[in-house]
Amino acid sequence: MTVREFPLGRRVILDELAQDPHPILARLRVAEPVSWIPARGGWLITRYDLAVHVLRNPATFTVDDRRFSTSQVIGASMLSLDGADHARHRAPFAHPFHPTRVRNRFTALVEATTDRLIAAMRPGGGADLRREFAGPLAADVITHVVGLRDVSAESVLAWYDTIAGAVSGVTAGGPVAAAGAQAFSHVRTAVVRSLDRYDRPSLLTQAAQARLSRPEIISNAAVLLFGGMETTEGMIANAARYLLGDPDTLTLVRDRGDLVPNAIEESMRMEPAAAIVDRYATRDVELAGVQIQRGDLVSVSITAANRDPAVFTNPDRFDVRRPNARLHLAFAYGPHFCLGAQLARTETVIAMSRLLERLPGLRLDPDCACMPQGLVFRKPQALPVRWTA
Numbered sequence: 503m504t505v506r507e508f509p510l511g512r513r514v515i516l517d518e519l520a521q522d523p524h525p526i527l528a529r530l531r532v533a534e535p536v537s538w539i540p541a542r543g544g545w546l547i548t549r550y551d552l553a554v555h556v557l558r559n560p561a562t563f564t565v566d567d568r569r570f571s572t573s574q575v576i577g578a579s580m581l582s583l584d585g586a587d588h589a590r591h592r593a594p595f596a597h598p599f600h601p602t603r604v605r606n607r608f609t610a611l612v613e614a615t616t617d618r619l620i621a622a623m624r625p626g627g628g629a630d631l632r633r634e635f636a637g638p639l640a641a642d643v644i645t646h647v648v649g650l651r652d653v654s655a656e657s658v659l660a661w662y663d664t665i666a667g668a669v670s671g672v673t674a675g676g677p678v679a680a681a682g683a684q685a686f687s688h689v690r691t692a693v694v695r696s697l698d699r700y701d702r703p704s705l706l707t708q709a710a711q712a713r714l715s716r717p718e719i720i721s722n723a724a725v726l727l728f729g730g731m732e733t734t735e736g737m738i739a740n741a742a743r744y745l746l747g748d749p750d751t752l753t754l755v756r757d758r759g760d761l762v763p764n765a766i767e768e769s770m771r772m773e774p775a776a777a778i779v780d781r782y783a784t785r786d787v788e789l790a791g792v793q794i795q796r797g798d799l800v801s802v803s804i805t806a807a808n809r810d811p812a813v814f815t816n817p818d819r820f821d822v823r824r825p826n827a828r829l830h831l832a833f834a835y836g837p838h839f840c841l842g843a844q845l846a847r848t849e850t851v852i853a854m855s856r857l858l859e860r861l862p863g864l865r866l867d868p869d870c871a872c873m874p875q876g877l878v879f880r881k882p883q884a885l886p887v888r889w890t891a
């Protein structure tokens with residue numbers, strides 16, 4: 503491989519991917535669907551079929567590598583293991599996160615938390631929907647679901663902001679930031695404290711009975727909390743951004759509440775909260791005519807795959823009636839398909855439905871640019887909105 507073979511990839515800069523990646527990703531998808539990106543020191547996959555191929559073949563494209571960014575910050579977990587070890591780490595959590603069980607067990611919790619947050623915001627006539635609603639909702643729900651005790655959702659949210667920054671820093675090629683390691687030590691302490699109290703069974707105590715070791719429970723709990731907070735905050739904020747940013751669609755969805763679930767799938771297609779996932783080649787392999795070498799970093803751009811015109815017609819259009827919106831890869835694909843997908847969907851559907859119902863005239867603040875940003879985790883920095891109090 504020489505960089506001359508990948509002229510587009512050679513010119514990609516990380517800031518472009520973090521700010522507005524869609525134009526460059528569209529060009530890469532056509533000209534260099536498997537491209538070498540010197541700025542990341544790895545390959546970037548932008549076509550949907552190739553993304554699926556990579557994600558469903560862990561024997562060739564594994565997460566199990568010491569360079570994997572999340573495991574550098576929080577240790578080995580289901581997210582950073584493949585094969586039998588992956589199955590052992592994931593199994594204790596598969597049952598509680600099964601879609602039917604999530605719907606039956608957690609819908610009331612999500613509704614109550616949503617209602618409480620909306621009631622607190624409502625008299626003000628305006629708020630930052632990300633920090634005052636999406637973040638607290640996601641944090642409160644996952645803290646309860648995981649069974650963390652004696653810790654406020656605000657503290658956990660603050661730790662996770664720091665951990666997400668550290669993971670993004672490693673993905674961008676840097677070392678683990680000291681603040682990230684310290685934030686993880688707070689998570690560790692909170693998990694251990696909750697594990698030591700057996701009076702109420704929780705996801706954590708169940709995992710302990712399933713014979714995961716303490717460090718293994720802590721890392722997996724950290725992943726659950728991470729997905730439950732960082733990406734779910736992004737999913738809710740991005741859904742709100744897309745819906746409120748498109749007045750015609752907003753009117754349609756206000757009249758047709760049954761369109762909310764598909765509108766949310768469509769917003770995830772347009773702007774997945776986790777934009778890139780990393781794999782490492784376990785052997786020399788050819789992909790779309792490109793020779794990849796054993797050990798190479800192979801990143802899948804979920805953002806690019808989700809706008810592949812071979813799967814989604816008119817892919818840059820936000821179309822809440824799109825029949826195949828759910829084919830997006832925002833929750834990944836294959837053995838690492840997001841364990842929390844149903845919980846995140848439940849939260850976002852309830853959140854959006856009730857925001858529209860209970861905050862009359864809900865709209866974006868006219869001064870709000872609010873475009874999602876971020877190399878790995880993408881969401882608006884802030885989402886100022888107004889309504890008629």
Ligand code: HEM
Nearest residue numbers: 580581729730733734737775779834838840841842845846
């Ligand atoms: C309640 C909320 C959530 C929880 C508890 C959660 C939890 C998890 C867990 C435990 C995994 C690892 C699965 C495995 O490796 O076997 C995972 C994977 C993943 N999750 Fe989530 N998640 C949540 C929400 C989200 C959201 C909102 C998104 C994006 C919109 C998302 C995107 C992903 C992706 C892309 C992966 C795969 C990563 C990879 O393959 O490298 N998750 N999630």
